[in-house]
Amino acid sequence: MTNRTIRIWTLIHKWTSLICTLFMLLLCLTGLPLIFHDEIESLSAEDNLPPMPAETPMKSLDEAVASALATYPGERPLFLSFDEDRPVVNVTTGPTARPPVSQMHISAIDLRTTRILADLNDDQGFMHAMLRLHVDMFAGLPGELFLGFMGFLLFLATLSGVVIYAPFMRKLSFGTVRAGRSRRLKWLDLHNMLGIVTLMWVVVVGLTGVINTLSVPLVAYWRSNELAAMIAPYEGKPVPERFASVDAAVRKAMEAAPGMRPQFVAFPGVRFSSNHHYAVWLKGATPATNRILTPALIDAETGAFTDMRSMPWYMLALRLSQPLHFGDYGGLPMKVLWAVLDVLTIVILGSGLYLWIARRRGAQEQAGASPGLRAVAGEAAE
Amino acid sequence: MKPRAPLPLPAIFGIPAAIALVTTAGLVIALLDDGLVDALSWAALSVPILAAVWSWRNRER
Numbered sequence: 542m543t544n545r546t547i548r549i550w551t552l553i554h555k556w557t558s559l560i561c562t563l564f565m566l567l568l569c570l571t572g573l574p575l576i577f578h579d580e581i582e583s584l585s586a587e588d589n590l591p592p593m594p595a596e597t598p599m600k601s602l603d604e605a606v607a608s609a610l611a612t613y614p615g616e617r618p619l620f621l622s623f624d625e626d627r628p629v630v631n632v633t634t635g636p637t638a639r640p641p642v643s644q645m646h647i648s649a650i651d652l653r654t655t656r657i658l659a660d661l662n663d664d665q666g667f668m669h670a671m672l673r674l675h676v677d678m679f680a681g682l683p684g685e686l687f688l689g690f691m692g693f694l695l696f697l698a699t700l701s702g703v704v705i706y707a708p709f710m711r712k713l714s715f716g717t718v719r720a721g722r723s724r725r726l727k728w729l730d731l732h733n734m735l736g737i738v739t740l741m742w743v744v745v746v747g748l749t750g751v752i753n754t755l756s757v758p759l760v761a762y763w764r765s766n767e768l769a770a771m772i773a774p775y776e777g778k779p780v781p782e783r784f785a786s787v788d789a790a791v792r793k794a795m796e797a798a799p800g801m802r803p804q805f806v807a808f809p810g811v812r813f814s815s816n817h818h819y820a821v822w823l824k825g826a827t828p829a830t831n832r833i834l835t836p837a838l839i840d841a842e843t844g845a846f847t848d849m850r851s852m853p854w855y856m857l858a859l860r861l862s863q864p865l866h867f868g869d870y871g872g873l874p875m876k877v878l879w880a881v882l883d884v885l886t887i888v889i890l891g892s893g894l895y896l897w898i899a900r901r902r903g904a905q906e907q908a909g910a911s912p913g914l915r916a917v918a919g920e921a922a923e
Numbered sequence: 924m925k926p927r928a929p930l931p932l933p934a935i936f937g938i939p940a941a942i943a944l945v946t947t948a949g950l951v952i953a954l955l956d957d958g959l960v961d962a963l964s965w966a967a968l969s970v971p972i973l974a975a976v977w978s979w980r981n982r983e984r
Contacts, residue, residue, distance in 0.1 A: 707936070711929045715938040716978030727982075734978050737939045738971040741946035828956045864954065871953040871961045878968040885975060 547708050554701035559897065561694040562890050568688070568750070569887045571675040576868055576879050578668055590627055590651065590658065597653045602788040602806075605630050608655040609648040619645065620813075621787065622805035628652040631661065638780065638810030682757055689754030695747045702736050709733055725899045732892040735885050742882045743889075749862035759859050760812055763852075771838055771848040772815045780810045780817070785844035787819060793846050794821035794837035802826055804834060809841045817841060832860055938974075945970045 574581060606618050609632035616634040623630055630652055635645045647661040677684035710717075710733070718730040769776075791803050801823035807814035814820035818838040824831045834856075837849040852860065864870040868879030949967025952960045 706939075707932060710935045714930075715935075716974065716981065718978055718982035720982040721984040730982075731979075735975055738942055738974045738978075740939065741943040742950070742968070742971060745947075745950055829954070832954065861954070865950060871964050874965045875953065875961070875968065878965060878972065881972050882968070885972070 542708060547705060550701050550704045554698055554705055555897065557694045557698040557701065558893055561691040561698060562894055564688060564691040565695055566887065566890050567678075568675055568691075569883050569890065571671045573880060573883055574668065574671050575675055576876050576883065578672075579869070580873070580876075581668060590629065593653055599628060599652045600655045601786075602630065602652075602791060603786050604655045605650045605652060606632055606787060608632075608650055608657060609634050609646075612648060612657060612660075613646050616646065618784075618787075618808045619811050620805055620807055623803055624649075629658065638808075639812060685754045685757070689751045692747050692751040692754065696744065696751070699736075699740065699743055699747070703740065706733055706737055725896065725903075728892045728895055728899075732889060732896060735889045735892075739882055739885050739889065743886055746866055746868075746882075749866040752858055752862040753866055756859055759855055763856055764812065767850065767853055767856075768815055768836075771850055772818065775815065775817045775840075775847075778817045781842040784809065784819075784841045785839075789844050790819040790839040790841070791821055793839050793844065794819075794823060794849070797837055797846055797849055798823050798835060800826055801835065802831075814838075818847060832864065833857065834860060942971050942974055 602621060606621065610616060610618065613634045616636055617638070618632060619635050619638070619640075620633040621630055622633075628651065629649055631647055631649050633645050633647045643664060645662075649658045649661055650656070651658050673679050677688065680687070709729075713730075716734055718727065718734060720727045720730075787806060787808075791806060795801065795803065804822045804824045805813075807820040807822065809818055810816050813822070813836075815838065817840065819841050821837045821839060822834045823837060824834055833852070835849060835851050838847040839845070840847055868875055945967050949964045949970075952967075953964035
């Protein structure tokens with residue numbers, strides 16, 4: 542690489558990093574407790590399932606929905622999701638078909654009694670604040686997309702960091718940390734070493750985070766394309782006055798897709814369904830296929846099966862981006878590794894910031910030399 | 924150990940590329956199944972962390 546090329550990549554690294562670093566620090570710090578949100582929330586969980594005989598019959602899903610609506614009169618059902626390994630469904634209700642999240646109510650309902658175990662309306666508290674800061678900084682969709690753009694800058698910073706890693710390491714063997722000389726040299730070596738070993742984790746978590754910020758536009762695109770094609774005969778029909786049985790709709794969907802299990806049901810009119818259908822989102826039964834969702838549409842007026850189609854590639858990418866970003870697919874040890882890698886990323890961000898400040902201070906003391914070039918040439922020649 | 928002549932690119936990026944590959948494998952395999960592959964994934968994702976620990980322990984003082 543010529544000095545000119547090196548200087549250009551150094552500038553790219555410097556500016557993409559400078560712009561995104563403070564936001565990335567925010568994301569790493571708020572992300573740390575979020576990795577363990579299941580564990581933290583179960584500490585204060587009040588919805589322990591009362592023991593009952595194993596053969597206790599289940600009530601119908603319609604009775605569960607009725608139970609939620611009795612608690613929130615005047616609302617309508619939006620979603621119904623199934624707990625993984627206990628007879629519990631979570632029913633989301635709201636005043637309209639697509640209300641803001643703050644107006645939704647989520648009830649965890651024991652399917653054996655239809656008694657409400659807990660309301661999951663967590664819109665305050667520490668974890669909620671962490672989540673909002675992490676997702677959109679309390680700024681809604683614009684905040685979400687802004688953080689997505691910051692994530693993209695992080696990707697560019699990582700990429701340019703890999704390029705300028707080469708001239709730095711021309712005369713150093715892998716993993717060299719010169720801790721005995723200046724403080725700046727020690728942190729430079731640590732920044733380079735930590736940056737290169739965590740490279741792939743940072744790229745994967747960063748880019749899947751960016752994809753997650755695109756969730757709202759991607760689902761809207763899916764709704765107006767794929768979903769519109771599936772329900773073409775129903776175009777323009779209003780939301781039905783009365784809904785047919787959701788229990789029957791789920792059974793019909795499962796008949797149409799043997800071997801699959803329901804993950805959640807989207808009621809007519811909501812973001813994940815059409816105006817006229819129950820969308821029963823089915824998942825595969827094996828660990829490899831249970832992240833792949835297939836929506837089956839059931840006419841919410843007649844209860845008839847309408848159509849079922851697998852997800853397009855961008856919805857699949859969105860779906861897979863969740864576990865790869867959250868690190869919640871390999872048990873507690875994976876979460877711990879996620880946390881350690883997150884802390885290493887904080888060290889990379891912090892040391893990068895320190896190096897920039899130290900270099901500026903150095904440049905002011907010996908004005909004249911080009912700081913970007915000297916940084917590379919000076920250290921690489923050590 | 925500090926070599927005198929400039930290192931060729933494969934020497935600079937050999938170990939980092941291997942760590943990146945192992946990380947990728949660790950991230951992907953845990954998606955495919957539960958049980959044994961989870962343990963493999965933990966081992967793989969420990970590699971970048973262990974590399975960092977190793978290089979800090981061997982720092983030049």
